[in-house]
Amino acid sequence: MPRFPSICAAFGVAVMAAAPVFAACEGVAPEQRLQNTFPQDIGRSLDRIVEDGWIEVAVYEDFPPWSWEQDGRPMGIDVDLARLIGEGLGVEARIRMVQAGEMLDQDLLNYVYKGAVVGGRVSNLFLHVPYDVDYACRFDQVVFTGIYAEEHLAIAYRRADYPDKAPVPAYFRYDPVGVENDSISDFFLTSLVGSSADKMHRYASLAGAMAALAAGEVKAVMGPRAQLEAGAAEGIAIHEPPFLGLERSRWTLGLAVSTQHRPLAYAVDDVIAAAIADGRLQRIFAQYGVSYLPAAR
CATH class of the missing domain: 3.40.190.10 (Periplasmic binding protein-like II)
Structure with missing residues (x-):
C-alpha cells in the first residue's frame, strides 16, 4: 500500500542524526519547492460550497478503519469526519474514494491543487494527510490544516x-x-x-x-x-515499544486544501477544533474500536 512509503519519502524515515534547528520554512528558497507556479483558478470557494449545499471530500479507498466501502456505502473514521465537517458547514458531504499514489506529492497534485493529467479533478478537501511543517514548506499551492489526530x-x-x-x-x-x-x-x-x-x-x-x-x-x-x-x-x-533507529514512529494527521481557498481551510479547522473539544471526534474513533491519539494543535 503506497501511502506509507509516501510518508517515508515525505518525512525522511531514516537513522536518527543530529540536524540544525530552523524556524518554519527558514532556508527554503522558492526554487527549492516542489511547485511554485502561478495559482490556477481551481476548486470551489467556501461561499460557493455553502451556496451549492455540498462539499466533496477525498479519502483513501480500501483503507480500514479509516475509509472503505461496505455494500457500496462509504465507511470509516475519515468518512464520518468528512460528514461531521459537512454538518459543521451546514452542507452535504460527498465522499470521493481515491487511490493512493506512490508519493504523497502525487496525491496532493491529483486531488488538491491541479488534478490528474487524464480526466482528473480536484476535491474541496483531502483527508488523512500527514502534517509536517518542513514538508509543508515545499508547497505554495496547498494549505495543511485541520489537525485531528496522531498515528503511531x-x-x-x-x-x-x-x-x-x-x-x-x-x-x-x-x-x-x-x-x-x-x-x-x-x-x-x-x-x-x-x-x-x-x-x-x-x-x-x-x-x-x-x-x-x-x-x-x-x-x-x-x-x-x-x-x-x-x-x-x-x-x-x-x-508501542521503542523503535530504535527509526526517525519517526508517529505522525500527525490533518487535511489539505488548495491555497486559493484559505477561508474554507479556516472554517474546517474551526469545525474540527469544536468536535475535539466536545468529544464528537473521540466518539467516532470509539465506534470503530480505535484509540483516539490526540495531536498538538
Whole structure:
C-alpha cells in the first residue's frame, strides 16, 4: 500500500542524526519547492460550497478503519469526519474514494491543487494527510490544516506466545512477524533490525496480516496502531515499544486544501477544533474500536 512509503519519502524515515534547528520554512528558497507556479483558478470557494449545499471530500479507498466501502456505502473514521465537517458547514458531504499514489506529492497534485493529467479533478478537501511543517514548506499551492489526530507505529502480538514480556523489534530476527508489503514496518524490520527473509511475512494489507496473526501463522504484526486495533481478535495485545533507529514512529494527521481557498481551510479547522473539544471526534474513533491519539494543535 503506497501511502506509507509516501510518508517515508515525505518525512525522511531514516537513522536518527543530529540536524540544525530552523524556524518554519527558514532556508527554503522558492526554487527549492516542489511547485511554485502561478495559482490556477481551481476548486470551489467556501461561499460557493455553502451556496451549492455540498462539499466533496477525498479519502483513501480500501483503507480500514479509516475509509472503505461496505455494500457500496462509504465507511470509516475519515468518512464520518468528512460528514461531521459537512454538518459543521451546514452542507452535504460527498465522499470521493481515491487511490493512493506512490508519493504523497502525487496525491496532493491529483486531488488538491491541479488534478490528474487524464480526466482528473480536484476535491474541496483531502483527508488523512500527514502534517509536517518542513514538508509543508515545499508547497505554495496547498494549505495543511485541520489537525485531528496522531498515528503511531505499534506491535500486535499473541499473548500466548509472549506471556511474560511483550516483544520488541529485535525479537523478529528469530520470531515470525507479519507486515504490510512495502510499508514503513517492512522497511524498518528489513533494513534496520535485520529480520531474515524466512521470518518476515509480507501481506497485501494489514488486515491480512492480522488475520494471519489470529490464525497463528505469525507471532506478531507491526504497523500503524489504528489498523492493528481494528483487526485485533481475542488474545491479541498491542503495545508501542521503542523503535530504535527509526526517525519517526508517529505522525500527525490533518487535511489539505488548495491555497486559493484559505477561508474554507479556516472554517474546517474551526469545525474540527469544536468536535475535539466536545468529544464528537473521540466518539467516532470509539465506534470503530480505535484509540483516539490526540495531536498538538
